[in-house]
Each structure stands twice: as structure tokens, then as C-alpha cells.
Amino acid sequence: MSTGNELARDAATVETHAVDQPDDSVSPATLALIDAYLGDHPGGAERLIPVLHRVQEELGYLPHPVIKAIAERLGISPIQAYGVVSFYHFFTTVPRGRYQLKVCMGTACFVRNANSVLESIRDTIGLEVGGVTKDRLFSLEQVRCLGACGLAPAMMVNSEVHGHLTRTAVRKLLQGLRAKARQKRAAGEADGE
Ligand code: FES
Numbered sequence: 001m002s003t004g005n006e007l008a009r010d011a012a013t014v015e016t017h018a019v020d021q022p023d024d025s026v027s028p029a030t031l032a033l034i035d036a037y038l039g040d041h042p043g044g045a046e047r048l049i050p051v052l053h054r055v056q057e058e059l060g061y062l063p064h065p066v067i068k069a070i071a072e073r074l075g076i077s078p079i080q081a082y083g084v085v086s087f088y089h090f091f092t093t094v095p096r097g098r099y100q101l102k103v104c105m106g107t108a109c110f111v112r113n114a115n116s117v118l119e120s121i122r123d124t125i126g127l128e129v130g131g132v133t134k135d136r137l138f139s140l141e142q143v144r145c146l147g148a149c150g151l152a153p154a155m156m157v158n159s160e161v162h163g164h165l166t167r168t169a170v171r172k173l174l175q176g177l178r179a180k181a182r183q184k185r186a187a188g189e190a191d192g193e
Contacts, residue, residue, distance in 0.1 A: 037051050060098050063093065064082075095132050096136075097132050099137060099158060101140045104142075104144070117165050117167075125138055
């Protein structure tokens with residue numbers, strides 16, 4: 001569980017604008033991820049969508065140089081790969097967090113104090129609407145009705161709906177996700193990743 005100090009430090013690492021790709025380079029870790037996935041899944045260009053999924057799951061989005069590197073490895077043109085990325089709405093070339101928070105501001109949620117959900121997110125991890133944390137763990141959007149009005153106020157975390165949210169419930173949820181990410185990272189480091 002995160003301490004108050006840890007949360008304050010995490011909040012300080014937040015930026016509320018898109019993160020630009022500084023150059024055309026792809027990190028060695030990302031190349032290793034791509035190569036490991038393709039090594040574990042032999043085949044041809046039909047691996048494009050699964051490998052894009054795997055990389056987006058890890059990075060939170062698909063930077064252009066990464067799409068190009070994947071295309072090269074699959075022996076297809078970058079244009080073909082970009083075409084697939086732009087066709088499917090679940091792919092994004094804009095940075096998002098590993099945990100994508102979508103807070104509903106539709107009428108049912110609004111009247112049940114959806115603003116307090118946004119406030120709790122801001123107070124817990126310092127994130128504003130449209131932002132992404134620097135560690136790319138969380139990003140935040142607001143949406144109009146998740147189709148779960150009976151659960152108002154509600155938000156989605158990736159594909160999961162969380163309802164009847166209170167400030168405390170939101171704080172605990174975010175702290176739990178952050179702790180889970182830390183554990184995963186620690187386990188990866190222990191495995192020498
Ligand atoms: S208004 Fe929020 S789920 Fe419908």
C-alpha cells in the first residue's frame with residue numbers, strides 16, 4: 001500500500017499533456033519485447049495485430065518508430081502497419097496510461113457527484129482530465145455515459161466498470177493499482193528483466 005509520501009512523490013511526477021516521442025529511436029527494452037514476442041510466436045505478417053496489442057499493453061500506446069520497427073520485422077511496409085493501427089479504435093498512437101481511467105460525466109453520474117470522482121483522482125495521483133502520469137501508469141479521460149447509469153457515479157478502468165464510487169473507493173482503487181504495478185515491476189527486476 002502506498003504511503004502518503006509515496007503518493008505525494010507520485011503526484012509530482014505527473015504531466016497533463018501528451019508526451020512527445022523525442023526522436024525516431026526505439027528503446028532496447030521495447031525492441032527486446034517485440035523480438036521476444038515474435039520469437040515466442042513464430043509465423044508471418046498475421047502476427048501484426050497480436051504484437052501491436054502486446055506492445056501497447058506495455059507502453060500504453062504505439063509510438064510511430066515502434067510501429068515501423070514491428071513492420072520491418074514482419075517484412076511489411078510501415079504504411080500497411082499504420083493502416084491497421086488507424087483502422088482499429090483500440091490502438092492509439094497517443095500516449096495513454098497502462099490503466100486508462102474513463103470517468104463518466106453523463107447526467108446520471110453528474111447528479112450523483114461524478115466531480116468528486118475526478119477530485120479524488122486528482123488528490124490521489126495528481127492527474128487531470130486529458131493527462132497521463134509520467135510513469136504512464138494512468139491516463140484520464142471523461143466520457144458521456146458508460147451505459148451503466150444504475151451504478152452512478154461510475155468510471156471504467158480499461159475494460160472494467162467500477163460503480164457507486166465514493167472518494168474513498170476511488171483512492172483505494174488507485175492505490176491498489178499502483179501497488180500492483182510496483183509488485184509487478186519488483187518481480188520483473190527480481191527475474192532480471
Ligand atoms: S450517465 Fe454515467 S453511466 Fe450513464
